[in-house]
Amino acid sequence: MTYEEELRQERITKVEKLREMGVDPHGGRFDDVESTGSIRERAKSLNIDTGEIREGERARVAGRIVLQRVMGNLIFLTIRDQSGDLQFGLSKKKLKEQWPALKLLDLGDIIGADGDLGKTKTDELTLWADNVTILSKTIQPPPSKWHGLTDVELRYRHRYVDLFSNPDVRETFIQRSTIIQAVRDYLIGCDYIEVETPALQPIYGGAAAKPFTTHHNALDINLFLRISPELYLKRLLVGGMERVFEVSRNFRNEGISTRHNPEFTMVELYEAYADYNVMMERVEGMTALAIERLDGNLKRPFGDREIDYTIPWARHKYADLLREHAGVDMADVDGIRRKADELGIKHEKMDDAVVTNEVFEATVEDKLIQPTFVYDYPAAICPLTRRHPENPDIALRFEAFVNGMELGNAYTELNDPIVQEENLRSSLAGEKKDETMAVMDEDFILALEYGMPPAGGLGVGLDRLVMLLTNSQSIRDVILFPLQRPRQATEG
RNA sequence: GGGGGCGUAGCUCAGUCGGUAGAGCAUCGGCCUUUUAAGCCGCUGGUCGCAGGUUCGAGUCCUGCCGCCCUCACCA
Numbered sequence: 001m002t003y004e005e006e007l008r009q010e011r012i013t014k015v016e017k018l019r020e021m022g023v024d025p026h027g028g029r030f031d032d033v034e035s036t037g038s039i040r041e042r043a044k045s046l047n048i049d050t051g052e053i054r055e056g057e058r059a060r061v062a063g064r065i066v067l068q069r070v071m072g073n074l075i076f077l078t079i080r081d082q083s084g085d086l087q088f089g090l091s092k093k094k095l096k097e098q099w100p101a102l103k104l105l106d107l108g109d110i111i112g113a114d115g116d117l118g119k120t121k122t123d124e125l126t127l128w129a130d131n132v133t134i135l136s137k138t139i140q141p142p143p144s145k146w147h148g149l150t151d152v153e154l155r156y157r158h159r160y161v162d163l164f165s166n167p168d169v170r171e172t173f174i175q176r177s178t179i180i181q182a183v184r185d186y187l188i189g190c191d192y193i194e195v196e197t198p199a200l201q202p203i204y205g206g207a208a209a210k211p212f213t214t215h216h217n218a219l220d221i222n223l224f225l226r227i228s229p230e231l232y233l234k235r236l237l238v239g240g241m242e243r244v245f246e247v248s249r250n251f252r253n254e255g256i257s258t259r260h261n262p263e264f265t266m267v268e269l270y271e272a273y274a275d276y277n278v279m280m281e282r283v284e285g286m287t288a289l290a291i292e293r294l295d296g297n298l299k300r301p302f303g304d305r306e307i308d309y310t311i312p313w314a315r316h317k318y319a320d321l322l323r324e325h326a327g328v329d330m331a332d333v334d335g336i337r338r339k340a341d342e343l344g345i346k347h348e349k350m351d352d353a354v355v356t357n358e359v360f361e362a363t364v365e366d367k368l369i370q371p372t373f374v375y376d377y378p379a380a381i382c383p384l385t386r387r388h389p390e391n392p393d394i395a396l397r398f399e400a401f402v403n404g405m406e407l408g409n410a411y412t413e414l415n416d417p418i419v420q421e422e423n424l425r426s427s428l429a430g431e432k433k434d435e436t437m438a439v440m441d442e443d444f445i446l447a448l449e450y451g452m453p454p455a456g457g458l459g460v461g462l463d464r465l466v467m468l469l470t471n472s473q474s475i476r477d478v479i480l481f482p483l484q485r486p487r488q489a490t491e492g
Numbered sequence: 493g494g495g496g497g498c499g500u501a502g503c504u505c506a507g508u509c510g511g512u513a514g515a516g517c518a519u520c521g522g523c524c525u526u527u528u529a530a531g532c533c534g535c536u537g538g539u540c541g542c543a544g545g546u547u548c549g550a551g552u553c554c555u556g557c558c559g560c561c562c563u564c565a566c567c568a
Contacts, residue, residue, distance in 0.1 A: 003537045004502055007519055051526085067529070074525035091525065107518070120526050141518065144503040146529045151503090153560045165503095208568055254567050357568085381568080399568075409568060437568085459568095474561095485559070 011139040014104045018137060023101045027135030030112045033062045037083030043117060043125050053118035059127050061086060062112035062135060064164055065105060067145060075102065076126075079111070080164070082174075087126045088113055094130050102132055108142035110135045156476060156484055169477075175294060176466045176478055180247065182290040183267050183462065190282070192243040192269060197232035199225060199249065205439045206230025206384070209252040212262075225251035230384065230457070231444045233270050234413065237455055238447045245269035247462070258474040259405060262483050265462045270413070274456035276396050279410035280373050282458055283400050284311045287371075290469060301471050302403050305369060313371035313400070318360065321374060326363040330356060330378070331393075339363075353380030368401035383423035383438045385411040386454075400460075402468055410458035417448035 001009070018025045034042075039059055048054050066085065067078035073092035078085050090113075092099050105111065113129035120126050143149040148165040155162040155169075163170045184194065202221065204211045206228030214223050229248040236244045251263050267286075271278060287309055291298060298309045319330040328335040333352050340347040340355050343362050347355040356378050368374070375398035379387055382395035396412035414420050424440045466478040476482035 002502095003519090006537080007502055010519065069527045069530045070524090071527065071530080072524040074527080076527050076530080078528075087528080089526080093525080120528090122526070122528070124526090124528065126526090141502050144505095144517065146517080147504045149503075151499090151560090153499090154503095156560090210567090252567080255565090257567085258562085260567070361568095406568065487559070 007141050008139050015137050017104060018101055021101055023134060025134055025137035027133055030062055030133060030135060032060055034060055035083040036061060036081050036086035039086060048119045050119050050123045051121040053116055053128055055116055057117045059117050060114045061127055065107055065109050068107055087124050089126045089128045098132055108138040156482055159480055172470050172472060173480060175470050178293050179290040179466050179469055180462055182293045183286045186286040186289045187245045187269060192245045195236060195244045195246050197229045197246060201226050203439060203441045205441050208437045210254055212251050212253050227252050229268050231441055233268060234452060235447045237270050237272055238450055238452045242272040261475050261479050266459045267462055268459040270455050270457045272453040272455045275412040276398050276410050276456050279456040279458040283408050283460060284313055294469060302468060303473060307402060309371055313373055315373045317376050318374050321364045322360055325367055326359050351380060353378040357381055366404040369403055371402045373398045373400055384414055386414045405464060407464050408458060408460040413455045413457045415452040415454055417445055420448055421445045
């Protein structure tokens, strides 16, 4: 038996001992629990004196034992719930009958207690228990009681341990919920409705990415996990749903990095009779509400930088940035190709627009630190976007960048079915076949033929928004269970 | 796929020039009714990621492999 198994066996023995005492080691319903946060708040107005036990000031709390100080017949426990930590005082005098069971408590166990509030002589707010309920006797030892779990691999593989032993991690995911709820509330406040469209799609489209493929047995057909909900949401515009959004889990069968996870969450929205300028306001608006719900601070640290989200964000034309940072004119194809040579980009077999965008990505993107809308993209790489009325080589598209990272992407949507069909039929040299946005979807074209109102559309990467607003350097720190290569069963 | 780094007790980490694998915490046993990472005494705990190689001798040097992190490439 390994030492690890021994430690586990010792705890299993304690579980059996509890059963012999007639104590259920796994508890049950435990009503009317007050959070430790609420208790701390309540205690402020009670003015409990140091060393006082306020008889009759009742409290009922449940949580996990994260620290334990046993002094023979007096035990102090630090109990952690979602809102924070609170000290329990367990005295043999008050808990005579339960004492043998309470001596079996270990770090990591989940318990509940009723008692009077007080303060110890070191002025620590304490629940002096007169009844303790064991809610879950644990058989795995928790990690280091003050370092928590630091091994990054174990943190991701055993996120549940990471969450209860590292309060900062839990706080980040609570903030994630706050941010996404703010995005929803903002859009609902703009008269949007939330919808759900297929994640299993017979044709994938709406983005340029490799899909995951799967198979439906009963229909005997191959399906793709969506890379984007775009083509379905636009069908809803045709159907007369004028403002729709979806919080969409998208799947892209591509590399993993600090900014990419194979499954990620976007909010994608479409607004009839709007355009991409309105979408810029939507990005600003949802971000501002999220910040307001967090701490209201528009100037936020990210790594060693400070990002200022004050509205309005900077707006720059794609062509202007290309001229500024690459020193070439967007219409100067030869100049762009010379620059591509300089940058070591192999562009011989690429379409002009693809080369242009390669140069843009290499020279401009990492310069866009403060929130910036880059607008008016080369039309050829935007098959789903309406053309500029004065220049058919320009598409009414913007991308939002923060800290050199693409946060969002928006169009004034193309609603001309004839042009849309042409765009989907033509593929660009230099684009990989399975990674182009130009995948023909006959039913989508048919929908457009029935008439889609002019509209603005927008997608915002919510994982990346959460990264930025919570100062998280890796997308894995804002995704609860990021993809990891599975380990053999030998791993604990 | 290229480059760099990491992998030692349940957890957090040391381990010098190649010379008997260590500490703290946790666990286990003992003392303890006001602790705050409680304290004190005693014990237990190891496939040094895996497999080879060099060597009288490898946690340490070499090769291959596995996993993770960073980075470049890839990637709306």
